[in-house]
Amino acid sequence: MTKRTRRQLVTGLLFISPWILGFLALTVYPAGASAYYSLTQYNVLGSPHWVGVANYSRLFTADPNFPLSLANTAYLAFVGVPLQLLVGLVAAILLDQKVLKAKGVFRTAYFLPTLMPIVASTVLFIWILNPQYGIVDDLLGLVRLPQPGWFADPTWAKPSVILLSLWGIGTTMVIYLAGLQGINPELYEAADIDGAAWLHKTLHVTIPLVSPVTLFNLVVGLIGAFQVFAPLYLIGGNGTSGSPEGSLLLYALYLYANAFQYLQMGYASAMAWILFVIIMILTVLVMRTSRWWTHYEA
Amino acid sequence: MTLQADRTPSTIVADQRQGRRTVGRWQIRWRRDVLPTAVVQALVAIVGVFFLFPYLWLVLTSFKSVPETSQVPPTFWPAAWHAENYLAAVTVIPFLLYFRNTIIVCVGVIVGKLVSCTLPAYGFSRVQWPGRDIIFYLVLATMMLPYQVTMIPLFVVFTKLHWLNTYWPLVAPAYLGDAFFIFLLRQFFLTIPPELSDAARVDGAHELDIFWRIVLPLAVPALATVALFSFMNTYTDFLTPLIYLNNDQLWTLSLGMAGYLGRLGAKWNVLMAGAVLFTLPMIILFFFTQRAFIQGITMSGLKG
Numbered sequence: 001m002t003k004r005t006r007r008q009l010v011t012g013l014l015f016i017s018p019w020i021l022g023f024l025a026l027t028v029y030p031a032g033a034s035a036y037y038s039l040t041q042y043n044v045l046g047s048p049h050w051v052g053v054a055n056y057s058r059l060f061t062a063d064p065n066f067p068l069s070l071a072n073t074a075y076l077a078f079v080g081v082p083l084q085l086l087v088g089l090v091a092a093i094l095l096d097q098k099v100l101k102a103k104g105v106f107r108t109a110y111f112l113p114t115l116m117p118i119v120a121s122t123v124l125f126i127w128i129l130n131p132q133y134g135i136v137d138d139l140l141g142l143v144r145l146p147q148p149g150w151f152a153d154p155t156w157a158k159p160s161v162i163l164l165s166l167w168g169i170g171t172t173m174v175i176y177l178a179g180l181q182g183i184n185p186e187l188y189e190a191a192d193i194d195g196a197a198w199l200h201k202t203l204h205v206t207i208p209l210v211s212p213v214t215l216f217n218l219v220v221g222l223i224g225a226f227q228v229f230a231p232l233y234l235i236g237g238n239g240t241s242g243s244p245e246g247s248l249l250l251y252a253l254y255l256y257a258n259a260f261q262y263l264q265m266g267y268a269s270a271m272a273w274i275l276f277v278i279i280m281i282l283t284v285l286v287m288r289t290s291r292w293w294t295h296y297e298a
Numbered sequence: 299m300t301l302q303a304d305r306t307p308s309t310i311v312a313d314q315r316q317g318r319r320t321v322g323r324w325q326i327r328w329r330r331d332v333l334p335t336a337v338v339q340a341l342v343a344i345v346g347v348f349f350l351f352p353y354l355w356l357v358l359t360s361f362k363s364v365p366e367t368s369q370v371p372p373t374f375w376p377a378a379w380h381a382e383n384y385l386a387a388v389t390v391i392p393f394l395l396y397f398r399n400t401i402i403v404c405v406g407v408i409v410g411k412l413v414s415c416t417l418p419a420y421g422f423s424r425v426q427w428p429g430r431d432i433i434f435y436l437v438l439a440t441m442m443l444p445y446q447v448t449m450i451p452l453f454v455v456f457t458k459l460h461w462l463n464t465y466w467p468l469v470a471p472a473y474l475g476d477a478f479f480i481f482l483l484r485q486f487f488l489t490i491p492p493e494l495s496d497a498a499r500v501d502g503a504h505e506l507d508i509f510w511r512i513v514l515p516l517a518v519p520a521l522a523t524v525a526l527f528s529f530m531n532t533y534t535d536f537l538t539p540l541i542y543l544n545n546d547q548l549w550t551l552s553l554g555m556a557g558y559l560g561r562l563g564a565k566w567n568v569l570m571a572g573a574v575l576f577t578l579p580m581i582i583l584f585f586f587t588q589r590a591f592i593q594g595i596t597m598s599g600l601k602g
Contacts, residue, residue, distance in 0.1 A: 001428070008427040011505050015421025018414035019437065022474025026448060027440050033451035044454055094342050099335040106342050108588075110349050115580040117534035119552045120573040123559050126358050127566055133368050135355055137408040142371060167352065174592055175599030191598075216599055227444065230536040238560035255446050265450050279444055287527060 007077035018188035048266065055270035066271075068246055069254040076250065077225035082163040084221055086146060088172030095173075096180045105175070122231045123224065125164045126151055151235045154247040161231055161248065172217050178208065179213035180188065211294040216284070222282050226251050226275060251275060301313030315518055322461060360384070360570035367566045380567065387571040395547070396554035403468050403539075403550060404532045410472030411528040412521060418475055420509050424495055434484070441477045463545045468538055472528070479524050484599060486520035487513060523594035526587055533580065551576050 001009070013020070038055055040048035059066045091157035094100070095107050113121065128134050137147040150160045183206065191201045207214075232253045236242050238255035243248025255275070259268035313320045331436040359367060360383055362376040390395055398411055418593040421427075422434045490513060498508045515519070543549055546557065557577055558564055 003392060005428060009429075012421050012425045012430055015505070015509075016418040016427060016433070018473065019418040019475035019480060021441065022414065022471070022476075023436075026452070026471055026474055027360070027443065030448035030451040030455075031443065033454070034447050037454075039451060044457055075461075091345060094338065094345060097338045097342075099331075099338050101335070101339065102341060106346055109346050112353060112581070113349055115584050116573075117552060117555075117576045117580065119534070119536055119555045120576045121352075123555060123569060123573050124352055125361065126559070127570065128352055133370065133372070135372060135564070138307030138371050165348065171595055178596040178599060213599060215542045223444070227446075232537075233540075234556055234559060235511060238556060252446065259450050259453070265454065269447075269450050272444070272450065273445055276447055280442070 001238065016277065026092070033069070034269040034272055036142070037266050038273050040266040043263040043264040044265055045263070051266065055267045056202065056274070058267070059270060061272065065254055066251060069242075069249050069251045072247065072249055073251040075158050075224055076162065076228065077222050079198070080158075080165060081218065081221035081225060083162060084165060084169055084172055085217055087166050088169045088217065089210065089214070090135075090177050091169065092172045092176035092180055093202065095177060104166060107174075110173060111170035113168045116168075118230045119166065119234065122234045125160070126235060129160055129163075152244055154245040157235070157247040161235070172221075176210060176213055179210040183209045199206055207294045211290075212296060215290050215294050218287055219283055223279055226279060228252055269298060333341075354593060356573060357559050359567055360574050362567050364565050364567060383571040384439070385569045385573065386565075387575055390568060391558045391572065392547075393554065393572065393575065396549050396551045399465075399548060400533060400550040400552075403465055404529050406465065406469035407472040407532045408525050408528045410469060411476055411524055413473045414473050414525060415479040415483055416514065416517075418480045418519070419487055420513060422480065422579045423484045423487040424490075424492075424508070424513060425505060437477050437480055441587050449541075456542065462542060463548060464542075465548070467542045468532075478598070479528075482594075483517070483520055483524065485597070486517055489517050519593070522587065522590045523597070526583070526590055527594055529583070530580065555557075 001063075037048060039050060039052055041055075042048040042050050047127065091110055095103060095110065100106070116124070129136055131137055131147065131149045131152050134150070136150070139145045148156045150156050187205050187209070188201060191205055196204070228250060231250045232248045232250055233240065233256075234247055236253070239254055240261055242253055252272070255268050255271045258264045258271060304323070310320050358374070358376060360539060361379045361381065362383075363378070363380055366373055366377060418437075422430060422437070452467070452471075456462060459466075461467050480505075494509050494512055494516075498512055503511075534552065535550070536556070539550045539553050540556075543553060549557065555572060558572060
């Protein structure tokens with residue numbers, strides 16, 4: 001290495017030294033430690049007590065809450081995320097229409113919900129969807145439609161959480177909007193010349209050309225489903241019960257319960273590593289299959 | 299010119315056979331311009347109701363009296379505007395204390411993120427050194443690790459350091475870099491012409507000089523985005539304060555709001571007023587920084 005290169009190297013390393021410190025302290029050490037903890041029983045007060053793979057085997061065989069939390073999370077991931085993509089894309093398409101007046105006003109309006117802190121918006125929705133006094137059930141009652149229990153009803157709790165997430169779809173929508181604005185208008189003109197109707201243009205020009213954005217939003221959304229926490233905690237009555245009747249016991253909530261309520265750090269660490277593997281597999285699956293449905297503009 | 303009144307079906311058919319325009323100019327304009335616009339505007343407005351109605355209901359409820367909130371069917375406008383609900387919202391829970399706490403944490407985090415992300419981003423973009431890009435991929439790779447994996451050992455470490463019930467666990471990590479912001483800033487720094495740095499180097503400037511006096515001033519929009527998103531994430535954060543702050547004198551607004559929700563006898567109108575106050579700083583901030591906001595989200599999505 002020349003003297004100059006060495007000087008460059010030192011400079012570079014010095015500049016990234018905050019990150020190096022963070023990498024060691026916040027990534028490498030914790031990852032190693034949690035892998036170790038997952039093979040122990042540890043309640044923070046004492047010392048870790050080696051148990052081998054007992055945590056993992058208990059998760060997979062003797063703990064009904066584990067498959068329950070996975071099933072609940074899968075519901076949010078495979079029903080909620082596609083809905084989020086759909087609503088985000090539709091909203092973006094609506095806002096991108098050339099004939100639309102006052103575009104900026106509507107874009108701000110659609111984005112406003114994402115500005116509300118999650119605790120506040122959860123509280124708001126708990127109020128709006130209150131089965132007794134909430135406005136939604138009141139309105140439904142007025143038109144003689146059935147009034148679901150929303151957050152209080154085990155069958156409606158998860159859909160209600162999805163509804164809350166759809167209300168805050170602004171970020172996804174903004175990303176889609178940016179993607180839409182990157183589509184070359186000549187492609188639409190070419191479709192027009194061929195006499196394409198609006199639906200045809202949307203299906204065969206718009207959707208394929210925003211597919212990279214869809215891919216991004218999909219991966220982010222799937223990972224997000226495994227990390228949802230605040231609404232579940234709050235709706236379950238400021239606790240980890242996942243009530244009503246465990247219908248909101250998703251993976252992140254159950255992991256938190258094991259770690260900070262039952263002080264089973266080893267068990268929770270095992271859950272964390274299983275989570276890592278699941279996310280890896282999902283991400284790889286999505287990326288692999290994306291070859292068939294994503295189009296990148298040449 | 300044929301008047302519309304003279305158009306009988308037989309004349310229309312005769313015209314069509316001879317290739318003349320058989321639809322009036324206004325009809326064309328209606329079908330091509332007015333109708334699509336009307337349909338789109340209507341759809342956009344209807345969807346807009348979904349996004350705006352909860353906000354409206356939030357504000358309306360916050361001004362109602364308690365009996366009004368439990369009335370079925372409910373009133374739309376409050377019978378009287380009970381502004382004292384807002385007073386109750388800041389007294390029933392120590393709202394101002396929680397607000398102060400939240401701001402303290404936010405400022406600590408923003409400063410940390412700015413310092414610990416601009417320097418590495420500079421190192422990954424404005425300095426050539428062997429292995430630079432490989433290590434940058436490592437930075438990106440760390441984003442794949444879910445927070446749950448690191449959360450537990452960090453809690454153990456912070457407990458052993460006696461940092462529970464302090465703000466250190468919330469603020470200190472911000473000074474150790476953030477892969478996402480490093481990525482964002484690096485992408486931005488790459489757009490600054492290298493000639494500027496080269497010219498300064500020729501003049502004998504140190505790298506840190508160039509960083510501070512040339513690159514950073516040009517990067518103010520990106521810095522603003524980092525500050526904005528750091529603020530937003532910290533202001534609304536619920537899990538981290540929940541884990542580390544048991545002492546309710548240290549609570550942030552998220553915890554305070556959750557605490558009030560869980561309290562027996564919590565009144566919906568006061569709760570809504572509290573939610574309005576909690577959200578207000580975010581909305582005000584958004585209106586002053588709209589472009590940075592949208593740009594930041596867009597950048598994260600398209601480059602991601």
